[in-house]
Amino acid sequence: MNQIRIPEKGKSQFFFITSVNRTVAGSKLSEFVQKKLVELSLIDVTESTLIFRYKLHHQVMEGSAMIHTWSADMEELQSDLVIITDMNGKFKDLDHFENLSQKWEGGFLEEVSPKYVNHKEVLEVMAEETSKLLGNKEQFLKTFVGYSSWRFFFQDWYRIHPTEEDRSLDLTQYFGKVDLPLNIHSVTEKEGEKGSPVVIKNTAVLDKEKFDRKTFARMLKDLTNVYNIDATLDVDLEERYEFAEDGWLTEAEMFLQTAVSNWYSISSAHQIKRLSEAEKKEFSEFTTRETMVS
Numbered sequence: 001m002n003q004i005r006i007p008e009k010g011k012s013q014f015f016f017i018t019s020v021n022r023t024v025a026g027s028k029l030s031e032f033v034q035k036k037l038v039e040l041s042l043i044d045v046t047e048s049t050l051i052f053r054y055k056l057h058h059q060v061m062e063g064s065a066m067i068h069t070w071s072a073d074m075e076e077l078q079s080d081l082v083i084i085t086d087m088n089g090k091f092k093d094l095d096h097f098e099n100l101s102q103k104w105e106g107g108f109l110e111e112v113s114p115k116y117v118n119h120k121e122v123l124e125v126m127a128e129e130t131s132k133l134l135g136n137k138e139q140f141l142k143t144f145v146g147y148s149s150w151r152f153f154f155q156d157w158y159r160i161h162p163t164e165e166d167r168s169l170d171l172t173q174y175f176g177k178v179d180l181p182l183n184i185h186s187v188t189e190k191e192g193e194k195g196s197p198v199v200i201k202n203t204a205v206l207d208k209e210k211f212d213r214k215t216f217a218r219m220l221k222d223l224t225n226v227y228n229i230d231a232t233l234d235v236d237l238e239e240r241y242e243f244a245e246d247g248w249l250t251e252a253e254m255f256l257q258t259a260v261s262n263w264y265s266i267s268s269a270h271q272i273k274r275l276s277e278a279e280k281k282e283f284s285e286f287t288t289r290e291t292m293v294s
Contacts, residue, residue, distance in 0.1 A: 004157050016272070031063070
């Protein structure tokens with residue numbers, strides 16, 4: 001039986017995550033590599049919710065644009081969260097949401113501002129948008145939904161998984177104002193006997209009926225000034241998740257690439273590894289010697 005059980009409450013797990021993103025639009029290239037050490041624990045379970053404690057301990061961000069520096073700063077702002085989901089892994093609430101606003105207004109912006117001394121316009125725009133989000137919890141929660149490393153932890157994991165399964169995944173505003181609707185095909189297997197990991201492998205195709213191709217084509221025309229552009233979108237998604245008997249993810253990989261011909265593409269890749277006690281000690285010794293935030 002391919003069952004992933006709800007993890008035991010109160011035991012923290014440490015994970016090392018690597019994320020890579022690359023966007024190409026004609027001759028323009030934007031890319032970043034982020035590495036981070038995070039801690040996750042399940043602190044409570046109710047009839048309808050799972051409550052997790054998330055902590056970011058260290059990160060490295062190497063990016064080609066100031067927006068990537070800002071993304072790393074926002075990771076620091078959200079470095080300690082109590083996340084409430086439903087039993088299907090969907091975000092429902094953030095406990096003590098007001099703490100983020102207090103941190104933001106209590107000097108966080110002033111602390112990071114020197115990084116943007118030569119990019120004051122970027123700072124003003126991003127700071128204004130962040131202030132708006134912190135004033136609207138519903139909108140803020142939407143920022144966790146997308147093709148990011150949050151997907152490792154917050155899906156419909158804790159149930160019995162059939163050998164094969166089809167379901168939909170709608171990535172809202174993946175292309176600016178255009179959504180990316182996907183049809184996911186999952187294959188689940190248990191490797192070996194009792195105690196062996198449950199492995200879930202996903203592939204996907206574009207849901208052409210839901211995809212707003214006309215709006216997408218207009219977006220591409222605005223980017224290229226080419227009126228009769230071919231807006232045929234190719235999608236490649238491959239994911240692999242491995243879960244231990246205790247219900248925690250042990251390692252996983254996610255990859256999504258969307259492309260139009262050979263001139264416009266977005267590639268996102270994420271890897272995660274659960275750390276053993278020995279590995280946690282190695283990371284702890286390393287991070288006490290060096291600062292991992294750049």
